[in-house]
Amino acid sequence: xxxxxxxxxxxxxxxxxxxxxxxxxxxxxxxxxxxxxxxxxxxxxxxxxxxxxxxxxxxxxxxxxxxxxxxxxxxxxxxxxxxxxxxxxxxxxxxxxxxxxxxxxxxxxxxxxxxxxxxxxxxxxxxxxxxxxxxxxxxxxxxxxxxxxxxxxxxxxxxxxxxxxxxxxxxxxxxxxxxxxxxxxxxxxxxxxxxxxxxxxxxxxxxxxxxxxxxxxxxxxxxxxxxxxxxxxxxxxx
Amino acid sequence: xxxxxxxxxxxxxxxxxxxxxxxxxxxxxxxxxxxxxxxxxxxxxxxxxxxxxxxxxxxxxxxxxxxxxxxxxxxxxxxxxxxxxxxxxxxxxxxxxxxxxxxxxxxxxxxxxxxxxxxxxxxxxxxxxxxxxxxxxxxxxxxxxxxxxxxxxxxxxxxxxxxxxxxxxxxxxxxxxxxxxxxxxxxxxxxxxxxxxxxxxxxxxxxxxxxxxxxxxxxxxxxxxxxxxxxxxxxxxxxxxxxxxxxxxxxxxxxxxxxxxxxxxxxx
Numbered sequence: 001x002x003x004x005x006x007x008x009x010x011x012x013x014x015x016x017x018x019x020x021x022x023x024x025x026x027x028x029x030x031x032x033x034x035x036x037x038x039x040x041x042x043x044x045x046x047x048x049x050x051x052x053x054x055x056x057x058x059x060x061x062x063x064x065x066x067x068x069x070x071x072x073x074x075x076x077x078x079x080x081x082x083x084x085x086x087x088x089x090x091x092x093x094x095x096x097x098x099x100x101x102x103x104x105x106x107x108x109x110x111x112x113x114x115x116x117x118x119x120x121x122x123x124x125x126x127x128x129x130x131x132x133x134x135x136x137x138x139x140x141x142x143x144x145x146x147x148x149x150x151x152x153x154x155x156x157x158x159x160x161x162x163x164x165x166x167x168x169x170x171x172x173x174x175x176x177x178x179x180x181x182x183x184x185x186x187x188x189x190x191x192x193x194x195x196x197x198x199x200x201x202x203x204x205x206x207x208x209x210x211x212x213x214x215x216x217x218x219x220x221x222x223x224x225x226x227x228x229x230x231x232x233x234x235x236x237x238x
Numbered sequence: 239x240x241x242x243x244x245x246x247x248x249x250x251x252x253x254x255x256x257x258x259x260x261x262x263x264x265x266x267x268x269x270x271x272x273x274x275x276x277x278x279x280x281x282x283x284x285x286x287x288x289x290x291x292x293x294x295x296x297x298x299x300x301x302x303x304x305x306x307x308x309x310x311x312x313x314x315x316x317x318x319x320x321x322x323x324x325x326x327x328x329x330x331x332x333x334x335x336x337x338x339x340x341x342x343x344x345x346x347x348x349x350x351x352x353x354x355x356x357x358x359x360x361x362x363x364x365x366x367x368x369x370x371x372x373x374x375x376x377x378x379x380x381x382x383x384x385x386x387x388x389x390x391x392x393x394x395x396x397x398x399x400x401x402x403x404x405x406x407x408x409x410x411x412x413x414x415x416x417x418x419x420x421x422x423x424x425x426x427x428x429x430x431x432x433x434x435x436x437x438x439x440x441x442x443x444x445x446x447x448x449x450x451x452x453x454x455x456x457x458x459x460x461x462x463x464x465x466x467x468x469x470x471x472x473x474x475x476x477x478x479x480x481x482x483x484x485x486x487x488x489x490x491x492x493x494x495x496x497x498x499x500x501x502x503x504x505x506x
Contacts, residue, residue, distance in 0.1 A: 009439075010436070010439040010440055010442075010443050011439060011442065011443050011446070020243060024242040027240075027242065059239075060239060060240060063239045063240070064240065064242060067242045068242065074486055077489045077490045078465045078466060078489055079465075079466060080462050
């Protein structure tokens, strides 16, 4: 594993710029993680006020994406980064798009809570909360792997998505069975399905960021590659 | 909204009388019949790095040479318009050119140490000014070499020939020689084009430090260098100033198509 040393350039200003850029991604990631935790809390306690705060806070995350993107463009234009520096900038530029979309998925769930469109079944709600906790752990692991530029940690987090996917499928089957028992409030059921789907999508977004971490440290693109082939690809490189 | 990056946004329009180091007004210059600089007006800000870019023959070096009246050395050179430095027009016949050149230092493309010791190189200008006291000269040499980030490399061989230094060291020595005179302005004409890429980065980092104490104007053919080091950039074409803006704007969203074509390598 080769880490990108951010503070070893001859230009002290460039060192500071890269360090700030990396820290800004972690700040953005921290915000999104807090948004998810707040949303899960709002869902658990049926707290529309807290969910409203999450919806409003999403604007902050959108603004962060734009600021970080602008800084990436500025650094590319002014510093002409190469090799590990270029990979870092490209990783950040791609990762923040996924992180911003995680924010959008969270906002979608929070909006449900603000409109009191909660799952009527306790089983569905508690399953959603369980998946939500797994997604939050995956998110934490993703940002941690990025911060430490640790491809092994990134791949370990990457694998966690399988479990989330299967739990989501199980919940989906259960929910559709419940839906069949009733013909009322079909729109409410659809909203719940979308919220479940959003949780699952956050896991996918985390997986994307983990793939970028592998690109950052190893310089190989592992997107759209099955996990076993990723390991093979990395072994071939070493 | 949370601001992730603290940055001073620069803008040419914000350069005031107080923050101007060099105020060029309607400057025209001819070599014989050739009109080399055509009605140049620009304000170069204090304690910033301003890069002048453009094709060979666009007039950027000629403009820099105007700032310490080096063009006076060429026969057939005539100019009109004003260049105000420190509140006086340096194009005036009354200006003491020698004094001007201590105030406005110059470093050229090829390192040009004098054939003498490192020590004597640095205090050459001071001796010309009549400073002879050994202690004074010692202090000035040490201070200038430290400012030029060369002291640690040469402190044990100050009385050896400057010609024994590497290209990068020689260029820093030449910068130290200029700094010994405590200039307000440092003009750098292609200061790194004869140096390797790493030494170039060292000189660029040195510039970033030096701008805290003086104004720097750099002429460069290397656009990447201009974008890396400068706060402001001026693009010249055929003796005219096409665009002058803060470097962040000029290298991401230039206003003029001609600038865009030049910096993106589309110049026909």
